[in-house]
Amino acid sequence: MSITRRGLLAGAATTPLLGGFPAVGLAETRAQSRVRPGQPGWPSPAQWDELRQRVGGRLIEVSSPLRLCDDAKATACDDVFKELKNPYYIGDNVGLTQTTGWVDAWTFQPSVYAVAAESAADVAAAVNFARENNLRLVIKGGGHSYLGRSNAPDSLLIWTQHMNAIALHDAFVGEGCTGKAAPQPAVSVGAGAIWGHVYNAVTTKGGRYVQGGGCLTVGVAGLVQAGGFGSFSKTFGTAAASLLEAEIVTADGAVRIANACANPDLFWALKGGGGGSFGVITRLTLKTHELPAQLGFVVGAIKAASDTAYRNLIGRFIAFYADQLFNPHWGEIVTLRPGNVIEIKMAFQGLEQEQAEATWQPFFDWVVAAMPGDFVYRAHPGVVMAPSRHVWDPAFLKAYIPGALRTDDRPGAPEANVFWAGNLAEAGHFINGYASLWLPQALLATEHHAALTEALFAASRKRPVELHFQKGLAGAPAEAIAATRDTAMNPKVLDAFGLAIIGGEGPPAYPGLGGHEPDLDAARRQAIEVAEAINELRKLAPDGGAYFAESNFFDPNWQDSYWGTNYPQLRQIKQKYDPDGLFFVHHGVGSEIWSADGFTRLPS
Ligand SMILES: Cc1cc2nc3c(=O)[nH]c(=O)nc-3n(C[C@H](O)[C@H](O)[C@H](O)COP(=O)(O)OP(=O)(O)OC[C@H]3O[C@@H](n4cnc5c(N)ncnc54)[C@H](O)[C@@H]3O)c2cc1C
Numbered sequence: 001m002s003i004t005r006r007g008l009l010a011g012a013a014t015t016p017l018l019g020g021f022p023a024v025g026l027a028e029t030r031a032q033s034r035v036r037p038g039q040p041g042w043p044s045p046a047q048w049d050e051l052r053q054r055v056g057g058r059l060i061e062v063s064s065p066l067r068l069c070d071d072a073k074a075t076a077c078d079d080v081f082k083e084l085k086n087p088y089y090i091g092d093n094v095g096l097t098q099t100t101g102w103v104d105a106w107t108f109q110p111s112v113y114a115v116a117a118e119s120a121a122d123v124a125a126a127v128n129f130a131r132e133n134n135l136r137l138v139i140k141g142g143g144h145s146y147l148g149r150s151n152a153p154d155s156l157l158i159w160t161q162h163m164n165a166i167a168l169h170d171a172f173v174g175e176g177c178t179g180k181a182a183p184q185p186a187v188s189v190g191a192g193a194i195w196g197h198v199y200n201a202v203t204t205k206g207g208r209y210v211q212g213g214g215c216l217t218v219g220v221a222g223l224v225q226a227g228g229f230g231s232f233s234k235t236f237g238t239a240a241a242s243l244l245e246a247e248i249v250t251a252d253g254a255v256r257i258a259n260a261c262a263n264p265d266l267f268w269a270l271k272g273g274g275g276g277s278f279g280v281i282t283r284l285t286l287k288t289h290e291l292p293a294q295l296g297f298v299v300g301a302i303k304a305a306s307d308t309a310y311r312n313l314i315g316r317f318i319a320f321y322a323d324q325l326f327n328p329h330w331g332e333i334v335t336l337r338p339g340n341v342i343e344i345k346m347a348f349q350g351l352e353q354e355q356a357e358a359t360w361q362p363f364f365d366w367v368v369a370a371m372p373g374d375f376v377y378r379a380h381p382g383v384v385m386a387p388s389r390h391v392w393d394p395a396f397l398k399a400y401i402p403g404a405l406r407t408d409d410r411p412g413a414p415e416a417n418v419f420w421a422g423n424l425a426e427a428g429h430f431i432n433g434y435a436s437l438w439l440p441q442a443l444l445a446t447e448h449h450a451a452l453t454e455a456l457f458a459a460s461r462k463r464p465v466e467l468h469f470q471k472g473l474a475g476a477p478a479e480a481i482a483a484t485r486d487t488a489m490n491p492k493v494l495d496a497f498g499l500a501i502i503g504g505e506g507p508p509a510y511p512g513l514g515g516h517e518p519d520l521d522a523a524r525r526q527a528i529e530v531a532e533a534i535n536e537l538r539k540l541a542p543d544g545g546a547y548f549a550e551s552n553f554f555d556p557n558w559q560d561s562y563w564g565t566n567y568p569q570l571r572q573i574k575q576k577y578d579p580d581g582l583f584f585v586h587h588g589v590g591s592e593i594w595s596a597d598g599f600t601r602l603p604s
Contacts, residue, residue, distance in 0.1 A: 033600040034136045036154040037112055043133045048113065054125040055115050062157065064095030064110040069513045081516055084428030084508035087217040088408035088417045090143060091194065094159050097143040097151050098217070100508050102431040103523040105553040106148035106586070107511055111138060111157035118162050120247060120255045120282040126158045127280060128253040131582050136598055139276050139583075141192050142219025146434060147553050149276050149585040150222070152598060158280055160192035160221065166201040168208070172285060174245040174259035181260060186244055188285045191221040195230075199392035200416050207389060208288040211236045214332075215426075216392070216419045224284055225275035226549035227489045229471040229499075231347040234331040236289055237473065237480030240271035240487045247283040251578040255282070269573040269589075272489035274548050274562065276585035278577055295388045296356050297332075298346040300381030302367055303339070307457075309374035310340040313367070314460075315453040317342060320363045321469075322444040326497060328477050331470030336460040341378055345422075347470075349388075356383045394418045428508035432523040433530030435503070435552040437537050437544040438496035439467075441474035448540075455536050462533035463502050463526075471547060472496030490564040492545035499547055502533045558587040 035041040043051075052059040069077035083089040090096045094114045101107035115126040130137040140150035141160045171183030187202050187210055196216030202208050213223045213230050228239025236242070245259035246267065256279075258267035269278050304310035314336060321334075325346070332347040348356055360383070367375050390396035394416050397405050406424055408417030419427075443452045459465045473484050474497045481494055504526035509518035534552075538544065546552065546561040559567045567589075574590040584591055584598035593602055 034598070035134050036136075036599070041134060043129075043135075047133070051115075051125065051129045054129075055117070055122045058116045058118060058122060060094055060114045060116055060159075062095050062110040062112060062114050064108070065093060066095070066108075066510060066513070069510070069516065077513070077516070081428075081508055085424065086408055086410070087419055087423070087427045088413060089410060090428060091161065091217060094140075094157070097140070097145065097148070098427065099144075099146055099148070100428055100430050100510055101518070102146070102148065102434075102553055103518065103520060103527060105431070106151065108148070108151055109153035111152065111155045114157035114159045116159050116162055117282075120249055123158055123160075123249045123280045123282055124253045124255055126156060127249050127251065127582070130156050131251060131253070131580075136584070137582055139280050141221045141275075142194050142217060142223075144215070144218045144222060145275075146431060146550065147586050149588070154599075160190070160219075160280070160282070162192060163190035163282060164193040164197065165190045166193060166198060168202065168206050168288070169285075172244060174261055174285070175257045176261040177259060184244075185288045186285050187288050188283055189220050190283055191219075191281045193220045194218060195220060195223070196392065196394075196418060197416060200394065202288055203291060203391065204389055204393040204396075206288075207291055209236065209291045209388070210286055210288050211239045211242045213239065214420075215423045217423070220284060221281045222275045223549070224286070225270055225273065225281070227272040227487065227493070227547065228549075229468070229547075231332050231470060232295070232349055233470045233480075234473070234476050235328045235349055235480065237476065237484045238272070238487060238489065238493075239286070240489065241480065241483035242287040242289075243267075243271050243284060244287055245285040246270050246281050248279040248281045250279040251580065251582040265573050266577055268486070269488050269570055271487035272548075272563075273570050273573070274585065274588050277574060277583050277588040277590060279583065291388045292349040293388060294349075294385045295391050296348045296351065296353065296383060296385040298348070298356065298360060298381065298383050299344060299379065300364075301341055301343045301378035303341045303376050303378045305340075305374050305376075307340065309370070310460075311453060311457050313342055313375065314456050315449060316363065316366055318444070318449050318452055318456075319446075321497075322446075322449075324359050324363075325469070326441075326444060326475045328475065328480070332468070334467045334469070336456055336465040336467070338460055338462070338464065343378075344381065353383055353385050356385075425505065429505040430507065430509040430518045430523070432504035432506060433463075433527035433552075434501075434550070435530055435534040435555075436499050436501045436546045436550045437534055437541055438472055438490070438492045438499050438546070439537070439541055439544060440492075440495050441472075441497045443540060444497055451540060455540050459500075459502065459533040459536040462529040462536075463504060465533065465537075466501040466503075467498050468501055469498040471499035488563060488566050488570055489548075490545040490562055490566065492543075492564055493547075496544070499550075500534070500537050501550055502530050502537075504530050553586070555587070559592070562587070563589075 065080045095110040117123045136155040138152040138155045139158045167188045169186045172186035195212040202210045224239045329348045335343040548562040570589045
């Protein structure tokens with residue numbers, strides 16, 4: 001189903017929800033198009049100076065390090081491209097994002113100015129300035145949007161990186177919730193913090209668990225607003241479901257609290273409605289959970305000798321997953337590769353090592369029984385466990401599993417600046433194609449195993465198929481499902497046993513930069529392979545839906561894919577808090593009434 005603009009607007013106009021408008025009716029005339037540098041209406045130097053003063057000097061004229069490539073200073077340019085493999089270098093740079101571009105979709109281009117915000121007051125000043133001067137506004141936290149949502153040329157950027165304070169609470173009660181909600185352990189995090197630093201504070205130092213993402217350099221505000229999955233979200237639910245409160249600057253420049261007791265509609269929209277569409281979050285408070293004593297991982301890789309053996313292996317794994325792993329204990333990824341290899345990188349909690357080994361024993365016994373004729377191990381399987389407090393502890397990881405880790409190798413970089421080796425390929429990458437699809441739990445019923453096996457096999461002929469089991473909540477505890485049901489994400493996530501992700505990427509690249517250009521022909525060929533591969537799975541799950549943060553830039557039915565039946569309500573909330581569409585991101589709520597670059601309002 002695709003949702004038409006006309007239908008939505010008609011619905012929005014009659015909804016009782018709109019009766020409770022905050023004072024967001026803006027004095028300025030509704031803009032039909034936003035202003036670019038050099039055009040009439042672009043703020044004068046004196047006006048920019050005024051903003052600079054209002055934000056305590058924290059207004060930056062943005063220059064990207066990629067500029068060094070302009071005048072053929074080959075060494076300096078090569079150095080920049082080397083640094084693009086360090087996500088901390090990118091994160092510290094106002095003039096970069098973690099993805100350099102996506103073929104035929106978008107290419108990184110810096111904003112004209114940025115406010116390096118340190119407070120909600122700085123953010124409010126930037127929001128007011130953008131609204132009053134009819135500017136294209138963009139927000140960047142960790143800068144990890146694959147779809148270029150924290151990038152807009154000719155814009156004013158609000159950069160939250162320096163708002164990164166982290167404070168733990170033993171008994172948090174949201175503003176206005178006294179007597180209505182029981183105090184609970186929580187953590188308040190500045191919107192620009194990244195997950196690695198949050199885990200270090202909450203788990204390593206604080207002995208608690210907070211639901212965040214897998215990648216350590218992803219930003220907190222971007223992930224929570226997308227929904228947000230990490231290795232153990234099959235146990236704890238999405239990151240959005242753990243949100244207790246947000247401080248947010250809305251389009252009118254007001255600093256608001258959104259929680260279950262204040263602005264509850266906005267609060268709901270922030271839980272999975274997608275970053276960059278409802279305002280600028282300045283602080284988030286997330287529930288913390290009791291930390292399991294130990295966390296465990298199962299790794300291994302099996303290569304099949306023939307297509308027939310590979311089909312059998314996929315079928316056997318599906319049956320094994322449905323029978324033994326489809327429960328709150330198990331998450332993370334199994335990848336089906338075109339070379340007839342299954343790669344296992346699973347995570348678990350709530351089991352002893354012996355229990356985990358016993359769980360997998362029958363599956364590996366079956367594999368071994370067909371060796372060496374049908375299968376060989378590419379990586380011998382193993383089960384490892386670690387005390388939970390050390391799973392995100394940089395010092396422990398550097399000492400005991402250095403191979404799993406990369407560090408920020410710039411001189412003087414903080415010790416806590418680490419990232420998973422598994423995320424290295426994505427640092428600075430240029431995307432060729434990307435798509436995701438939630439796989440309904442009905443496919444795990446025995447009668448569907450053959451069809452699922454065949455679809456996975458067919459897809460794996462084109463591209464590696466990643467099955468992210470922690471990104472579908474079917475099989476999770478009732479409490480986690482209920483909390484996630486109360487978010488704006490597509491309800492399909494509740495019925496999915498996992499999210500299939502299929503992509504293709506190349507190293508950091510930039511069109512037009514000699515020596516660093518993407519191979520566009522190869523990229524386009526790979527984009528086709530990605531589309532063909534995901535279509536094999538879509539035959540079984542035509543309405544599966546896709547994850548907002550990890551999805552196809554070109555999805556024509558994005559409203560339905562990302563939010564399903566929740567979209568009309570999100571559209572109403574957008575209309576209530578941002579009636580003039582100050583906040584725009586690609587395929588974000590309400591973006592259908594703007595041109596693709598967010599500069600021109602489309603005729604209604
Ligand atoms: C290498 C990599 C690994 C990933 N791993 C995971 C994973 O394990 N699990 C998962 O769920 N997702 C994952 N993602 C997807 C990730 O969660 C999203 O891309 C997320 O939006 C990134 O947030 P950010 O702050 O880093 O990015 P940004 O690009 O800075 O922001 C993303 C979006 O949020 C908006 N935004 C940022 N800050 C604010 C704010 N303060 N207020 C309002 N809007 C804001 C931006 O405008 C933009 O639209 C991964 C992405 C990458 C690149």
